[in-house]
Amino acid sequence: MTTVQPRFDAVVHAPPRLQICGLLAAVDWMEFPSVRDAVGVSDSVLSKHVKQLEEAGYVVLRKATVASRQRTSLALTTAGRTAFAGHVAELRRITQGL
Amino acid sequence: MTTVQPRFDAVVHAPPRLQICGLLAAVDWMEFPSVRDAVGVSDSVLSKHVKQLEEAGYVVLRKATVASRQRTSLALTTAGRTAFAGHVAELRRITQGL
DNA sequence: GTCACCCTTTCCGGCATGGAAAGTGACGGG
DNA sequence: CCCGTCACTTTCCATGCCGGAAAGGGTGAC
Numbered sequence: 001m002t003t004v005q006p007r008f009d010a011v012v013h014a015p016p017r018l019q020i021c022g023l024l025a026a027v028d029w030m031e032f033p034s035v036r037d038a039v040g041v042s043d044s045v046l047s048k049h050v051k052q053l054e055e056a057g058y059v060v061l062r063k064a065t066v067a068s069r070q071r072t073s074l075a076l077t078t079a080g081r082t083a084f085a086g087h088v089a090e091l092r093r094i095t096q097g098l
Numbered sequence: 099m100t101t102v103q104p105r106f107d108a109v110v111h112a113p114p115r116l117q118i119c120g121l122l123a124a125v126d127w128m129e130f131p132s133v134r135d136a137v138g139v140s141d142s143v144l145s146k147h148v149k150q151l152e153e154a155g156y157v158v159l160r161k162a163t164v165a166s167r168q169r170t171s172l173a174l175t176t177a178g179r180t181a182f183a184g185h186v187a188e189l190r191r192i193t194q195g196l
Numbered sequence: 197g198t199c200a201c202c203c204t205t206t207c208c209g210g211c212a213t214g215g216a217a218a219g220t221g222a223c224g225g226g
Numbered sequence: 227c228c229c230g231t232c233a234c235t236t237t238c239c240a241t242g243c244c245g246g247a248a249a250g251g252g253t254g255a256c
Contacts, residue, residue, distance in 0.1 A: 014213090025196050032233080048236085088196050112243085141203060163254080
């Protein structure tokens with residue numbers, strides 16, 4: 001089927017995480033600092049939210065050492081994309097009265 | 099201008115309140131029991147969320163006695179419609195990567 | 197006066213959140 | 227080798243929101 005089941009997801013709904021998912025949905029990988037700046041939160045706050053997404057199985061981390069520097073990148077898993085798509089579908093359903 | 103400024107609104111974002119706004123956006127007035135059932139919460143919980151929307155100036159209550167029964171109806175104010183539209187625009191912006 | 201109907205408010209325990217600060221692991225330099 | 231830095235992680239802490247349960251009005255019917 002091509003349609004996504006609308007499904008409210010509290011893990012995805014929280015503002016910072018909704019933004020994180022939105023950013024990651026548009027790309028394959030995004031680096032930690034880029035996400036942090038785009039979302040506008042501190043390292044610790046981003047780290048904590050990413051951890052929750054990770055524990056939900058929605059995000060994976062890839063840690064690489066590039067040019068002697070740590071570079072942590074984030075990506076949505078298939079489950080993460082599904083959950084995000086479902087949540088967005090639900091948001092659209094809820095807000096369709098607009 | 100016809101476009102709405104995307105503007106995240108925490109008061110509107112909370113799940114129960116997003117639903118309430120979504121319902122009210124589609125109509126002029128809706129009765130308390132109908133909203134309560136549609137949102138799927140108890141009287142007290144709905145009352146508390148409506149109060150928050152009211153204090154934000156987004157919702158107004160109209161209390162009428164019809165056929166000897168209290169009938170409280172809810173409606174979005176102009177500010178409420180603006181806030182909801184702005185929030186939905188922001189949600190669309192955030193989720194555009196989908 | 198008493199009761200029922202409709203919300204409101206209070207009480208309460210629990211979970212989430214963000215800022216600050218301490219902690220960790222991997223290098224590169226001295 | 228030890229030290230300092232970088233790039234996150236984790237801990238600590240204080241605050242706030244949330245929902246369920248129960249007690250509270252207010253109004254009209256009996």
